[in-house]
Amino acid sequence: MLPDADAVGAEVAATILDRLAAADGRPFLLGCPSGRTPMPVYRALARHAARGVDLSRLVIVMMDDYVEADGLRRVDPGLSYSCLGFAQREIVAPLGQPLEIWAPDPAEPSRYDEAIEAAGGIDLFLLATGAGDGHIAFNQPGTPRDARTHVTPLGEATRRDNMGTFPEFTDLEMVPTRGVTVGIDTIAASSREVIMIVSGSHKHDALMRIKAADVYEPDWPATIVVECKNPTLIVDRFALEGIE
Template identity: 75%
Template structure:
C-alpha cells in the first residue's frame, strides 16, 4: 500500500497536529508508561515545542517515556565505542534532555503538574538489549519518524540496511554525515562529524511500534517526501520507506515538502 499524506501549511502546524495526536493516544492508554519513539534534530522540534505548550495548559504528560532512536558513538582511550558526552550539542541524549523534556518540564512547572523524566537510549556495548527492553515494556506506543533528505536514512540506518535489521552499531555514510552538518552548524568540516552511531534497526521500528508518524518538512525534503509517498514496500536504498510496512502508519508533511 501507499501512504495517504496529510499536508499542513508549515512545520509549526505539523508540530501542533502531531503533538495533539500524541496527547490523544496517551489519554487512551490505561495509566501505564507511554513509550514515545523520538528522533533527534530539526524534524521533531516543532512537535516537542508543541508538547511543551500543551503541558503549560495542564496536559498530563507524566507517563511519557522518551525512547531515542540513536546516538553518536566514538572510541575511548582503549578503542571501545562509547556514546558521546551528553553535554555536547549533537548528543542525542543531550538533545532529549534539552529539547524534548526541557520544554515539557517548563510547561509542567507553569501548570503545577508532574513532568516526565525518563529517557531510553541504545548502548553500543549491547545494542540488542535495547530491542529486549522495548519488547519487555510491550512495544513503542507511537514512534515519530524522520527521513534523511539526501539518502533516506532513518535513525542511523544507512542505504542498504537489511529489512530484518535490529538495533546495532553502524558506520555513517558521507550523505548522512553531511545532513547532520546542516542540523548542527558547529560541524564546519565533515571530519568533525562522528563516523559511527548506535541505532534502532529497521525491523525494530516496524515490529516494535503500535503506530508510526513519518514527519517530512521543508523544501529540502521534497525528494524524500516524493519517495516515501510513492513507496509500496520497503526499499533498502531508501530506508525511510519502512514507514509503509509499519502498523498504523501516517505521513504528515508541510506544503514546502509536498511541493505545494
C-alpha cells in the same frame, strides 16, 4: 497537507495527547528522533505542559546516538550533538515534568530491543527521513530489512545532513563517523503506530521516494514506513512543492 512545520508539530502533538489519554494510566513509550524535523512537535508538547497537561507518563525512547570511535560508548551527553543530551535539553527539560529517557547502549545494542519488547513495544514512533540518502535513525542505505539495534558506520550523505542540524559542524571531518541506532525491524516490528514527518522544500525528493514505495527499499531506508503498523504520513506544503 499542513501549511508549515509548526502546524505539523501542533497536529502531531495533539495526536500524542490523544493516544496518551487512551493509554489507561500506564507508561506510554514515545519513539523520538532528534534534530530539526521533530522540534516543532516537542515545542508544541511544551506548550501543552505549560498549560498544565500531565505528560509524566511519557517514556522518551530515543532512536539513535553518535558513538565514540571505538564504537562502544555514546558521545558525552554534554555535547550539543549528543542525542541523549538532545532528549534531556530539548524534549524533557522544556516540559518541566519528570520523564524517563531511554537510549541505546552501543556496548550492548541488543538489550535495547529486549527492553522495548519487555515493555510491550513502542506505542507511537515519530519518524523522519534523511534528505540526502533516506536514512532513518542512523540506518544507512543498504541496511537489511531484518536489522535490529546495532552500531553502524555513518555515510557521507548522513553526516552532511547532520551538518545542517548542528552548526558547530563546520567541516565534515568534525562529524562522528559511527552511530548506534534502532534497526529497520525494530521500527516496524516493535511499534504499534508510526508517524512519518516530512517538512521543508529540501525534503520533497525524499517525500517522493516514500510516496512511491510499496515495500521496504534498502537503498532508501525511510521507506520502511510503508510496512509499519498504523502508519501516517504528515507533510507541510513546502515538502509537496514540485510533486504532482
